[in-house]
Amino acid sequence: MFTGIVEELGEVTAVENLGDSSRFRLRGPLVTEDAKHGDSIAVNGVCLTVVETAGGEFTADVMAETLNRSSLGALTTGSRVNLERPMAVGDRLGGHIVQGHVDGTGTILARTPSENWEIVKISLPAALRRYVVEKGSITVDGVSLTVVDAAADFFTISLIPTTLALTTLGIKEPGDPVNLEVDVIAKYVERLIGDKAEGAAK
Template identity: 65%
Template sequence: MFTGIVEEVGEIADVSPGGLLIRGPLVVSDARHGDSIAVDGVCLTVTETDGDRFRVDVMGETYRRTALSGLRPGDRVNLERAVAVGGRLGGHIVQGHVDGVAEVLRREPAEEWESVTFRLPADLSRYVVEKGSIAVDGVSLTVAAVSADEFTVGLIPTTLTETTLGRKPVGATVHLEVDVLAKHVERLLAHRSEAVTV
């Protein structure tokens, strides 16, 4: 489990059909084989460490369902180690299980922050609510506005400078993970509804 608080912006060192080699001095400092690290919000398992770099396996299914297949050496990625039991939950509960890929639609700079609007896939729109939580490329954010096909978040200076979201241009793709609590509530209500109609 993760919290959506990015610890470090890492760099892709190598891309292969079977995985990624990523430079991330902070997250690799105590990483061991089998540990989980979120890479742009995708939970991946460490298979090897080498100095300030770590390798992760990426299955074909993961490449198909995420934007990881578009990464190239030199690209920057958000990194977060799994939260330790008893650690602070600074963002919200993030599983690292990407629900969809979206596109940056608009960026509106202001004096102290920036509003960024993303396309909202139709199958995810029911889980996104104003003032609710969403993870974008692994960053825990609060939804400022939402419509049927887009949502907007506000990025504070820290988020703009310490994650990749400050550099994502209009048209770039991002990973979305909706609030897992919303998905569980939906599932519970569906079962309750089925029980009532029987």
């Protein structure tokens, strides 16, 4: 489990195409300082398993399913990425509960800068619309954020200077894809209510 509080702005140092999968090598001295084979690290909000670590870098295998359902397939050597280690038992939950399981991708539609923050407009897949509400939580490229406005096909977020400076959301441009993970609690509530309604109808 993660919290959506990015620890480090890393970089893709190599991408190896393996046919139906890819192996990524990523630089992240902070997140690799205590990482070992089999550990998890979130990369742009996608939970990946560490294969090897060396010299402040780690490798991770990414299957076709993940490449197809997230924006990781668009990464190339030199791409910047948000990195976060899993939450340890007893840690503060600074963001919200994040699984590292991407629900879909959106596209940055517009950026509106202000004096001390920036409003970013992101497209919203129809399948995720019911989970995104004004002032609710959403994870964008692994960053825990609060929804400002929620419309039928887009939502907006407000980024403070720290987020702009320390995550990829400060350098993403209109047209760039981003990974989206909606609040898992909303999905469980929907399933439980649906099961209850279905049982009552029998």
